Amino acid sequence: MAHPRYIKSGIRIYRHRSGKGANRIRFLAWKDSVEFIRRLWTHMDFGACLMKNWNEPCPICEDAKRKVSKGKKYRALVKQGILLGKNPRMLAQIIDRNEEETGVQLWDVAGSEVEKALINLSVHKDTGLIVPWTDPDYGCDLIYDYDSAQENPEPSNLRRSWQSKLNIELYDGAMDFDEDIINKMSYEKLAAIYAEFSQQE
Ligand SMILES: [Zn+2]
Numbered sequence: 001m002a003h004p005r006y007i008k009s010g011i012r013i014y015r016h017r018s019g020k021g022a023n024r025i026r027f028l029a030w031k032d033s034v035e036f037i038r039r040l041w042t043h044m045d046f047g048a049c050l051m052k053n054w055n056e057p058c059p060i061c062e063d064a065k066r067k068v069s070k071g072k073k074y075r076a077l078v079k080q081g082i083l084l085g086k087n088p089r090m091l092a093q094i095i096d097r098n099e100e101e102t103g104v105q106l107w108d109v110a111g112s113e114v115e116k117a118l119i120n121l122s123v124h125k126d127t128g129l130i131v132p133w134t135d136p137d138y139g140c141d142l143i144y145d146y147d148s149a150q151e152n153p154e155p156s157n158l159r160r161s162w163q164s165k166l167n168i169e170l171y172d173g174a175m176d177f178d179e180d181i182i183n184k185m186s187y188e189k190l191a192a193i194y195a196e197f198s199q200q201e
Contacts, residue, residue, distance in 0.1 A: 016155065018147055
């Protein structure tokens with residue numbers, strides 16, 4: 001799997017393991033933040049959308065508009081990543097509890113279903129208390145299944161572990177989302193990457 005262009009090179013990306021309960025991760029809060037999930041709108045492999053993420057002119061959105069006005073079908077454009085679909089990416093930095101020595105990795109999944117499942121898991125049903133996912137002493141891990149043989153495999157059957165301690169030193173690698181993770185391209189750079197694709201078409 002190629003490194004996605006919307007993530008800075010050098011950031012280690014978590015690879016889902018196939019199997020029931022094969023994935024067990026601990027979310028870390030972003031640096032200087034209490035949040036641990038961030039959304040990112042992407043034009044698939046081209047890069048992050050400048051319009052939807054940062055409210056700046058985006059060359060791909062501009063071309064999508066042109067194509068729509070010429071009668072191109074929405075669905076085809078979404079499939080190619082030219083029009084944004086319904087789901088942003090969801091990004092989190094995590095520790096792989098099955099391989100902690102690897103250190104902080106980036107968890108990058110398609111949003112919506114996973115997000116809903118996570119929200120459901122974030123409240124204790126019996127007490128109504130919010131689950132402190134990222135707490136080193138009282139936090140929980142996320143456990144899920146994955147099946148790489150599926151066409152569009154995504155984490156499934158998400159569940160919460162019991163509270164467990166995480167070695168506090170592992171938190172030292174916590175990164176800043178905007179500065180350390182996201183590869184925000186200039187208008188020109190994104191346009192150039194997109195133009196290369198358009199020529200192949
Ligand atoms: Zn865009």
